[in-house]
Amino acid sequence: MAKFMGRVEFPCTIELGKGLEGAITNITKIGYVDGQEGHLVYRGYSIEDLCENSNYEEVAYLLIYGNLPTASQLADFESKMRAERTLPDEVKELIKSLPHDCHPMNALQAAVAAMGCMDHDGLEVTRHVSNPKESVDVERDVAVRILAQTRNAAAAIARVRKGGDILDPNPELDFTANYLYMMSGEIPDETRRRVMDVCLILQADHGMNASTFTAMVVHSSLADMYSTIAAAIGSLRGPLHGGANEAALADIQSIGTPDKAKEWVASRFAQNEKIIGFGHRVYKALDPRAVVLKGHAERLCREHGFNDLYESAATVEKEVTTRMEAAGKKIYPNVDFYSGLVYHALGFPTPQFPVIFAVARTAGWVARVLEYLPENRIFRPRAVYDGAVDQKVVPINQR
Numbered sequence: 001m002a003k004f005m006g007r008v009e010f011p012c013t014i015e016l017g018k019g020l021e022g023a024i025t026n027i028t029k030i031g032y033v034d035g036q037e038g039h040l041v042y043r044g045y046s047i048e049d050l051c052e053n054s055n056y057e058e059v060a061y062l063l064i065y066g067n068l069p070t071a072s073q074l075a076d077f078e079s080k081m082r083a084e085r086t087l088p089d090e091v092k093e094l095i096k097s098l099p100h101d102c103h104p105m106n107a108l109q110a111a112v113a114a115m116g117c118m119d120h121d122g123l124e125v126t127r128h129v130s131n132p133k134e135s136v137d138v139e140r141d142v143a144v145r146i147l148a149q150t151r152n153a154a155a156a157i158a159r160v161r162k163g164g165d166i167l168d169p170n171p172e173l174d175f176t177a178n179y180l181y182m183m184s185g186e187i188p189d190e191t192r193r194r195v196m197d198v199c200l201i202l203q204a205d206h207g208m209n210a211s212t213f214t215a216m217v218v219h220s221s222l223a224d225m226y227s228t229i230a231a232a233i234g235s236l237r238g239p240l241h242g243g244a245n246e247a248a249l250a251d252i253q254s255i256g257t258p259d260k261a262k263e264w265v266a267s268r269f270a271q272n273e274k275i276i277g278f279g280h281r282v283y284k285a286l287d288p289r290a291v292v293l294k295g296h297a298e299r300l301c302r303e304h305g306f307n308d309l310y311e312s313a314a315t316v317e318k319e320v321t322t323r324m325e326a327a328g329k330k331i332y333p334n335v336d337f338y339s340g341l342v343y344h345a346l347g348f349p350t351p352q353f354p355v356i357f358a359v360a361r362t363a364g365w366v367a368r369v370l371e372y373l374p375e376n377r378i379f380r381p382r383a384v385y386d387g388a389v390d391q392k393v394v395p396i397n398q399r
């Protein structure tokens, strides 16, 4: 049921769901967010189960193909991704030539768009919708290519900023270990790989969020998958969405010491400012992703000497939720509040946080647009015109 947001009497009475609140885009089998109880499910599997008993590659396969892979399906999937051994030289050159102080999300968006310029077959696929089944099969291969190459580009962008050479994936490593390896040049230990894997699984898909909807809208015009993913990256970048993890960490760091956290929250409330890393359109209970990440954040912060940072965050959480409950609002920490702490403790520069999110979410983006393709209809909502009518153009020298 759409929350009533306003009533406009032009040209007829309508109900406006601001931010498309309550609007339904399609029927999906990919994932489900239970905002009341705080559950997130990918194709029937809870994220807790997937984090415990699978890895990111299996989850990406699950989202894109519809089932958890058998050993041979996984081997085939891995070999398709391994075929994307290296970024095209033109994309590597582009990444090197961009200013190293530009935001890495802008660089990633440019790199994905540039990949499209190099993949002529990939650009043609979507247009052949006379046989949607065949179109989905062919475009799924393009999607798998993009999944691997987006990770490669993300790692290359991080690496170049540290002054390193762009590395190709190591064929001995899985998706996540390769991502870490290509960023740092070091093969990660199992603990590090596992935590990163959990982060990627938790961010792989999440209902009809802004970037997923962006992907759906772009692809619904039968634009190619590269344009689709580049647009979704742009949508994810903002602080109300995937950019919240970097903004949340910056806020916690700005507090200084844990004893100042209560005062910091009080001043935010006094100025009526939103606390980044809290709240969600769908969750009216604890975000289950934040629950998983909080445990990792605490452990990693204690192991890596960020005790104060973790204590400040925990105090902010307690203070904000207490104040919100007192005001009758169901506002809790979301995934971005604790993912920032995890990434910081793992040693990633803050601007890379939303890039990691984008790498993970690419699986969800491609899965959702592929699911929609056989029944494709271009998205075309309407706006209510509430401006002037019957204006006449006055010549410029008389205005």
Ligand SMILES: CC(C)(COP(=O)(O)OP(=O)(O)OC[C@H]1O[C@@H](n2cnc3c(N)ncnc32)[C@H](O)[C@@H]1OP(=O)(O)O)[C@@H](O)C(=O)NCCC(=O)NCCS
Binding pocket: 019, 239, 240, 241, 242, 244, 273, 274, 275, 276, 277, 278, 279, 280, 281, 282, 329, 331, 334, 335, 336
């Ligand atoms: C996620 C978010 C964009 C959802 O926005 P939304 O569904 O449009 O929700 P609204 O902004 O309409 O908020 C609803 C109410 O909760 C309050 N609220 C929501 N998030 C809040 C926050 N982070 N801090 C303080 N108050 C918040 C709003 O002020 C509003 O109160 P009101 O009804 O008294 O006006 C919003 O919660 C937000 O801006 N959070 C901070 C950014 C963030 O962490 N984004 C990552 C999301 S995973």
